[in-house]
Amino acid sequence: MSATTSNAPAPDPDRHSAGGIDRRAVLRGAGLLGAVTAGGTMLPASPARAAGVPEAISPNSFTITADYTTYADHVETLLQQAGSASVSEVMDAANHERTPVAGVVDGQLHGFRFDSGDENDPDVAPQGITTSRDAVGTAQDGRYDGRQLIAVSFYNTSPKGSRINLIDWDADHPNSYRRILLVEPTGTAEEPSFRDVTIHVGGIAWYGDLLYVADTSRGMRVFDMSRILTTDTGGDKEQIGRVGDTFYAHHYRYALPQAGTIATREGAEELVWSTISLDRSSRSLVMTEYRCPDCENYPNGTTRAVRFPFAPESTRFPDTMTANEALEVPLHHLNGVASSGGTWWFNQSNSTQRTLHAWSGTGEMTSHPWVNWGESISYWPEEDGPDLLWSLREETGDRPVFAVGAEDYGP
Template sequence: MRSHRVTTVAGAILATGLLLAGSVPASAAAGPTTLPADQYTLSADYHKFDALNSALVSTLGTAAVHTVMDNANHSRRALPSSFSLAGLTGGFQFDDADNKDCKSYPQGITTSRDAVGTADGGNYDGHQLVLISWYTKGSCDGKQQRSRLTLVDWDATYPDKYRKILLVEPTGSTSAPDFKDVPIHAGGVSWYGDNLYVADTGGGMRVFDMRKILKTDPGGDAGQIGRQSPTVYYAHNYAYVLPQVGTISSKTTSGTNLAWSSISLDRASKSMVMTEYTCKSGCTDYPNRAPRAIRYPFAPSSTTFADSTTASQALQLPWYKLNGVASHNGRWWFNSSGDKQLYYWTPDGGSKTYPWVSSGESISYWEDGTNPDLLWSLQEGTGNRNVFAVGQAGYSG
């Protein structure tokens, strides 16, 4: 955050009594055990849709991130006075319609600090941003049908606005390029350089390029998606879509395949970490077994993975219903929505447990060159969708 944003937000929080002083209550907890890292590998294909994407760009044209934010059409709100968490430094809610929407649910979180680090105030294309991934169901009790992003300005230089972008997969042919919905849970998201990685529970990540946001016609019927004529493309009334560029596939040689429930970028070690949402017993839609957390290094001096990548760290975890993971400088954080706890662990220092929020989702580590580092997270519950940041030092043992 730029310094005047920190002062403004912190002052407002102090005025409403939300910033809690002192250390966060913690208790000792059981810790993870080590698994053989070489049993977990990734295969990367960043060019799967090159031909189709070139045709789509030629047909529709692209919009830079700053253009999208110049046309942001939703206003974020302040956190409610009822929201209280130790170490809180700031945050926001979506507008009333998005806060109460029973068909769409926020899941993953990443920021422009993930994308570019602390240089130039953590700005990507001139904006300091918080990015949230969502999934949308066909009805309030229906199945997942598509997924989207919300780009939120978190910068005192700009209005408190956000804009939605639909995630799509290229289809069709180079002479008649098209796209379709991406019907995934989007439980985790990480922005690194220009690449956006979105967790795909079925076995890895989908990759998107933030330089290739396409402009579409926001008209038509809300149910229409894709090519309507050689020059008209609809996208459920979205004005912008982000097409998939590649796929990161996951494989393990031991035990069951990984369930990619959440991911997070570790800029300190230039790696991606993931974890699984599992149950101890009794679940029908999720695995009933102990979850794992795996670390995969990026290629040297790159924001991409090599064609084949072997994990550098693998952990068996003693906690369940994990919706969030983060790591930085050898430290790990795990959010359990089932226990409403945040678990902190280091190999040398062991584990600590901290009280956390209900309906907690993903975590993103916010590096800051001048102010204390933060942990960003969010809640998915209808009517209670708080996106918030806390000082990470209060949750680090």
């Protein structure tokens, strides 16, 4: 959903004007925070205790099935016939510029805006966020295929579909990003094509090579970041898929085909897959539901948050997996969830609500002032400074992506 435009915050004083930033140095300095940092950065406002306590419920009724080969044959043939590109090659061809932003929330450590096309386009809206720190952790400074990256999912209404923006977040590379269209394979394995993925993409989680994408009423779709297609940028903007021996993707140069599907097991309790996030500390994926008691087009009732563990030593779920934790959360309008080291975060946000709730697993939640129109959350582990929480806003004309210290916004 979108709202009216608000004034843009001032540029980030800590970022170099070109080429990125030495983030480790900034993070180390941020470990010495007081009421105001030496550089003048305001710390988070004093938190308050929230009403209500999340209640543990039995996780046994929440079971998913995983098929990582739904479109395997189609994808391999598409790569052969259309051509492929690595993540590093995609980023070498990045053609959109991000710009720094500050002042989004108190205690903000990093942030940027997309270019004017993504910032102001009323036909698209950013939703989910994940990073290469999800994909690989702190190994090699969090670089996947040699790049430190942030991924943000967008849904499109004209033409209807969805994409990710893959953003370079590395002092060694330009401040740029590239759009990649999400597609669903069609046709036959011998003569494959593809179509748009027409879902809300409310949350994404990158683990190893795999990108998990929330599919609100069904579960998740799975994409393989090592299986990016190259497509023809000519043709009509409406063209999608195979035309003869040529593949089009609405003028996108790159498309990411769906590889697999995660769904609720038949007979198990249905969930509203509004947003998801990776918890590397427990090797699990967490999800929560957006429930709205006063809305006609959204589910009402009790909000639930559920954790699904991955198979041992794997970035995949087994064929069938039952949740190992489930909560009833006394909140509505949850657009974001994150978890690490036993702490949960819930982003309660719409046009008027702007609160990030943190919960240690016992007692009441702690409530922190946040942004309205806020979306997903991603936990960023860091070896040389405070761990981060990345998030974003979806409001047309005011769509910053920003990071704060996780400890500053803790329980």
